Amino acid sequence: MEQESDIQAQRDLMYGELDLGSLTIFSGSFINYGYWGDVAPGREITLAERTASQAELYRRVVSRLSMPLGAELLELGSGIGVGAALVAREFGAVVSGLDRSAAQLGRAAEANAATLADMPGRLSFYEGSVTAIPFPDASFDGVYAVEMLQHVDDLAAVAREVHRVLRPGGRFATATFFAPDGAGETPVADLIETVASGVDVVRPIGEFTADLEAAGLREVTATPIGEHVWRQFDQWVAQTEFRDSWGRNWLRCYENGWIDYYLVTAAR
Numbered sequence: 001m002e003q004e005s006d007i008q009a010q011r012d013l014m015y016g017e018l019d020l021g022s023l024t025i026f027s028g029s030f031i032n033y034g035y036w037g038d039v040a041p042g043r044e045i046t047l048a049e050r051t052a053s054q055a056e057l058y059r060r061v062v063s064r065l066s067m068p069l070g071a072e073l074l075e076l077g078s079g080i081g082v083g084a085a086l087v088a089r090e091f092g093a094v095v096s097g098l099d100r101s102a103a104q105l106g107r108a109a110e111a112n113a114a115t116l117a118d119m120p121g122r123l124s125f126y127e128g129s130v131t132a133i134p135f136p137d138a139s140f141d142g143v144y145a146v147e148m149l150q151h152v153d154d155l156a157a158v159a160r161e162v163h164r165v166l167r168p169g170g171r172f173a174t175a176t177f178f179a180p181d182g183a184g185e186t187p188v189a190d191l192i193e194t195v196a197s198g199v200d201v202v203r204p205i206g207e208f209t210a211d212l213e214a215a216g217l218r219e220v221t222a223t224p225i226g227e228h229v230w231r232q233f234d235q236w237v238a239q240t241e242f243r244d245s246w247g248r249n250w251l252r253c254y255e256n257g258w259i260d261y262y263l264v265t266a267a268r
């Protein structure tokens, strides 16, 4: 328990004072690895393309919810909130963003001031944890999360909370990295510093889909999307001052079958 709260403190520091989203590996106030189109090896990637890749990951996740205009959605780990604003704008949804970091919520209020003013009642941010979601049962038509579940030690608790806050017939969609089933013992922790420290947890994908099913969710699917993520993200990292860092090892882990990026969906 002591060890677990140390790890949580590191995560909170990373998104608090250290402001991970300000690093050059991210852009546009998004904090994810992105869903990319083809990028020819060796071609210079523009900052606009890097930002577009992160916005596109949001579209890929939220389009899987297949929600009508006006649907009430909850985003888990909304970060600086630019993704939640995109979803409110492009999908015509009413979005509540949840994040445990007060610093991120402060950044979200600032970064989305115009959207908050232009679309009153369509975008709100709340402080709280995805393992104890501060909303009553059956509050939402859809719940989604973009690159955040890797920070949660108890995914079974998240699955139960998602089931609880979804209305009957509601849908869940998420994307982040997991280990492919059958990957077995891998050297990922030796190669990725945030995995070694416990800040990121790389679970077998089948464990998470089993958690969703055990929580009562139906129609659970998991689709590997690594071909749209890792090589292009690595090409971007190679353009930054992190070109010689352990951050380049994500691609190595993917190419060896030790890690992949997954789009996971389920229904209540």
Ligand SMILES: C[S@@+](CC[C@H](N)C(=O)[O-])C[C@H]1O[C@@H](n2cnc3c(N)ncnc32)[C@H](O)[C@@H]1O
Binding pocket: 011, 015, 029, 030, 031, 032, 076, 077, 078, 079, 080, 083, 098, 099, 100, 101, 104, 128, 129, 130, 131, 145, 146, 147, 148, 151, 152
């Ligand atoms: C990698 S960032 C992703 C942010 C955003 N989804 C994006 O793609 O730009 C992960 C976010 O999850 C938040 N987070 C981490 N653990 C959390 C938890 N247990 N409950 C709520 N938010 C959490 C962090 O504060 C951070 O803002």
